[in-house]
Amino acid sequence: MAVYNNAKCRVCRRSGEKLFLKGERCYTAKCGVVRRAYPPGQQGKAKRVRLTDYGLQLREKQKIRRNYGLMEKQFVNYVEDAVSQKGNSAEILLSALERRLDNVVYRAGLAPSRKSARLLVNHGHFKVNGKRMDIPSYQVKVGEIVTISESSRKNNYFKNISEQLTKMEVPSWMALDPKKLEIKIVSEPTSKEVMLVADIRPVIEYYSR
Numbered sequence: 001m002a003v004y005n006n007a008k009c010r011v012c013r014r015s016g017e018k019l020f021l022k023g024e025r026c027y028t029a030k031c032g033v034v035r036r037a038y039p040p041g042q043q044g045k046a047k048r049v050r051l052t053d054y055g056l057q058l059r060e061k062q063k064i065r066r067n068y069g070l071m072e073k074q075f076v077n078y079v080e081d082a083v084s085q086k087g088n089s090a091e092i093l094l095s096a097l098e099r100r101l102d103n104v105v106y107r108a109g110l111a112p113s114r115k116s117a118r119l120l121v122n123h124g125h126f127k128v129n130g131k132r133m134d135i136p137s138y139q140v141k142v143g144e145i146v147t148i149s150e151s152s153r154k155n156n157y158f159k160n161i162s163e164q165l166t167k168m169e170v171p172s173w174m175a176l177d178p179k180k181l182e183i184k185i186v187s188e189p190t191s192k193e194v195m196l197v198a199d200i201r202p203v204i205e206y207y208s209r
């Protein structure tokens with residue numbers, strides 16, 4: 001599996017936005033963007049250069065790609081697929097990204113970050129509709145149910161997670177049952193509930209040229 005290895009806080013600072021790549025730390029005063037609200041590097045504190053349209057498109061694309069922890073090729077595949085379908089390309093793209101199994105696990109509160117969620121999926125801790133699924137990019141469909149596998153429920157990480165999940169506010173496109181440790185996808189995710197600090201329209205324009 002390809003892994004994005006750059007120092008996470010530098011990536012956020014370069015984007016000028018919080019991309020929430022480090023789990024709980026992102027919500028504290030230790031966040032790199034809070035502590036150093038300027039780009040990394042020696043010239044970081046110098047005045048920001050005004051971006052061209054192309055530069056803006058590129059920046060927004062990088063934010064989204066890094067937010068979901070995707071390599072360039074993977075992201076391009078998502079966008080090309082969305083643009084080739086009938087309908088609102090931005091909504092189709094966001095729905096596909098949000099319905100990745102690793103993102104579903106993260107948004108349900110079963111992992112502190114998408115990267116952790118990806119590892120948990122890779123290690124085979126989840127089932128989709130009763131079948132083991134260890135592919136983080138698996139697209140969970142409306143009506144499908146994600147559960148923690150029986151053997152993994154004894155694992156220290158999952159033992160007490162049920163109580164944590166009772167406080168979890170999940171997006172309306174999923175239903176979380178903390179007791180059963182079960183997530184059901186009840187509708188297509190929409191842009192209104194996506195935790196994204198990037199503007200997706202320039203990205204669609206970038207790939208529609």
Ligand code: SF4
Binds near residue numbers: 009018025026027
């Ligand atoms: Fe680092 Fe998270 Fe803050 Fe980004 S949002 S700078 S990853 S702590």
